[in-house]
Amino acid sequence: MNITIKTLGEFRLFKNNEEISLPKSKRSRALLAFLAMTARPHRRDRLCEIFWEIPNDPRGALRWSLSKIRPLINDTTTERLIADRERVALLTPDIELDIHVMDKKISEHTLSIDEIKTLLKQLEEPFLMGIDLPSQSLFQRWLESERHEINKMYGRALAKLSLHPNLTPHEKLNWLKLWLDHEPYNTKAATILLNQLKFLDELSAFEKTSAELSLRFKNAGMSWPIKIDNNIEVSANEKSQTPSAHELLNRQKIKFCSTKDGVRIAYASVGQGYPIVKAANWLSHLEHDWDAPIWSPLFRDLATDHHFLRYDERGNGLSDWDVKDISFNAFVEDLETVVATSKLEKFALLGISQGASVSIEYAIKHPERVSHLILFGGYAAGWRIDSSEEQMREREAILTLTEVGWGQSNPAYRQIFSSTFLPNAEKAELDWFNEFQRLTTSPTNAVRFLSAFGDIDVRQQLGKISVPTLVIHSLGDQRIPASVGRDIASRIPNAEFVGLESEGHLLLGREPASKIFVDTVREFIAKNS
Template sequence: MAASPTVVSPGLAVNLLGSLEVWAAGRRLELPASRKTRALLGYLILIRSPQRRDRLCELFWEVPDDPRGALRWSLTKLRPLLNRDGVERLTADRERVEVVSDDVDVDLRRIQACADDPEAAFEDLAEAWRTADNILLDDCELANQPAFAVWLDRERQALAQLRAGVARRLALDFETGADEALVWAVRWLDDQPFDPDAARAVVAMTRRARGAEEARRSADELETVFRDAGLTAPAWSTPAVTSAAPSDRPRPDAPRPRQTVRFVRAADGVSLAWASVGREDAPPLVKAANWLTHLELDWEAPIWSPLYRDLAATHRLVRYDSRGCGLSDWDAPEISLETFVSDLEAVVDAAGLERFPLLGISQGASVSIEYAARHPERVSHLILFGGYPAGWRHIATPAEVREREAVMVLTEAGWGRPDPAYRRIFSGTFMPDATPDELDWFDEFQRQTTSSRNAVRFLQAFSELDVRHRLGAVKAPTLVIHSRGDRRIPMATGRELATAIPSAEFVGLDSNNHLLIGREPAAADFTAAVRRFIAEA
């Protein structure tokens, strides 16, 4: 691994890649011996916004300590490092702490700027990749601080994605020798080992550099890697690769299917928005609400839009926004399994549906299971995708509980901020194979769809779901679909769900994503399985 580069600057410079370093006028400054103080510095440089003192205490210090005293001590060590040359960069009052670092040369920002520059030269991109080929804040990991560990892990994942994007450009966008192009394709694949485009690039560049026989061996090896991971290997016939063709991505100006949005009052008076799309005389299909939706913005989504368009071509698709998000009331007195189920009852009654297939995705599967158990006469078919019967509070280890609760704290602190780092805690695990553009879209979509308070309320409600005792009561023909590489809800959970529901059918999809991306082949496999099941059951 390359060493973190030394930046000689007439002002202040900070290297976040590799061991944390601070430079002033070309001289490396001595940092505090305290690992937590160094971690605090790296965090404040990266986050670039005012941070509440109590939030910093939660991130960096254990409860038995005197966290406010420890924070004050750390700030006294950081002030002389940052407040130099008459510039006060570290500011703090009784409530908040902030590092204003716009005039600081930060290595990670230089890499990002280079990656974002469509006119960047090959040499500049190659240097950016070499700088990025280091561990972010390598000497700042903190044992027993799960909230900080979650944040740091997400930032490192974002760095790997940034590095992969740079390697992709170096492999595909420049006229280089075949051997050099192969080197960059391999580096791209190293950071995204299950990206079919990266795999195809490696095979194509191997063919150029070393001939057809070596390319065939490379393809065979990669097929084994994909197969061992439960994935379908890429087709090797097309050497040109793109992450997702622009024509395949939903555009903001793409015409939306004609839908009718209406509102219904829930049992406790909450206003619920629901919509119907497709022919009124088509057979119905009801989708239970899940994290997170917006009846209007969904049509721009790289996730939902292609699936909804496909299903609405043959069904009258009825869907709704859960209380607390989208077009439904955000100010809901209660968010729980009971209200989720009663809201579904209100929507299907308002839609005038007597008997219908019911689709539940993620936690919407638990809601659908409970509804089907209560109303066997109304559910003709039950389809569950990425579902689970019990929230994590019922099954997690003490360490997992601490980590999940830390994520909830992070969510409340950073949900509404322009910086997507907090929201990407979810998008990264929901869709590990998404492109940067798709993740950016989903990050912003989540921010617009609900408040930070409600996001935490949803997470709390999801953690408490438990319909395990209801699985045997499901009478409807049931199809359980699950992504084989799902990193949020393991496929084993889907198999257990299918085992516990009488006579349930199980279908595995070749995807790593908990939420399917419309462009991936698994999305078409999903809609085909749903149509086939409804027709045959």
């Protein structure tokens, strides 16, 4: 069965080139488009939030829409729409989306002028025309984001046509002007346009355009050194070296594996290069991490030159929430299962916060697999181990506040939590954090996690580590003091310690310490390879 989906213009679906009638319900059509475009699992609760804020029974509405979509997508031999109690996903390996075909086409090196013009005409059609849901803000934000990406694709097609070798010089000039009109702050388009004007001896236009562009970039606070070189050229297929959060989310493929006790763990990887496996730590979500002010800049940078693999631990993110065992040993088993399923022979292992303890245990059990051990903000002993009475009371208070304040704008909870995890967070970042809490896990599981962290104790294991180890810690960390990180480094044979100028237990991507973190990790992997 050949299934084709047209997203530009009117939303349409074809089976073996025959058009199939879609449900009359706009929400059902929007849901099908969303599942096809994202091509990854979504929690049922999240889909209800995205598409049905108003109904008294959003889960019932979701079930009804899925019942309308299922016969359109599935057939007697292939089940493409996968829906269980917690998640819904549309498997798309044999589903062709017009927008994906065009994206690949633009990257080809041998397109004719007419072929590029055809692509431009197709990309001018509105994406998912008539499927806006003004009352559903989450869906609308996703829709606008996709339309923005298609607008960028249109710019790439314009760039490719502007630089086509078969254009006459004046045709090239006209298309360069259209490219710059579409992307008015593209310094490469501006530079090539000026060079073309100079090449054609249009000196008056050159002077006028140069002045206008210089003022435009200056007012925008952009640096633009004008370079006049008739031999200058830029690849029409060139993209930014640092992919956007949206691009990374679309590139990663989320899969599932099952642990020995039957828990399904969601994992995903993105990027190329030497592999880095990030051990799961509390508060993760394979989809929403890319938009996080905490993690996304770090993950994005590492994924530019590494094969970056991460997963959601049990009870969290896209992995199973309803689980019997949330404990340190279970966390280690989650990591072992993901690595075994991924079939990575050798990799750098990154452990953050309690993920550092999990990484330590794994590196001792499987030293033949771990080439580099990188620990950030870690601890070897949980809060119940050798704690003072005052420290115990503080942690117990956090457990109580978590139970009642998780995912809510509770000032008392926010004050205790943010003062130790994110002491320098701004209001917008704290608002994001509250929403992120709801998406990652339930209040009950949050308490179970915090309690399990208290029982961790790998102090006796530190001296057994035999792989190159880097310990990084924020010098002002108010949750896990830097002295804890130094103690870990001193107990691990030949470990290096790097202190960051930050007060956060979790790094905010805008902090200078975040860049130092990524640079330090890269240098450590490179020099120990």
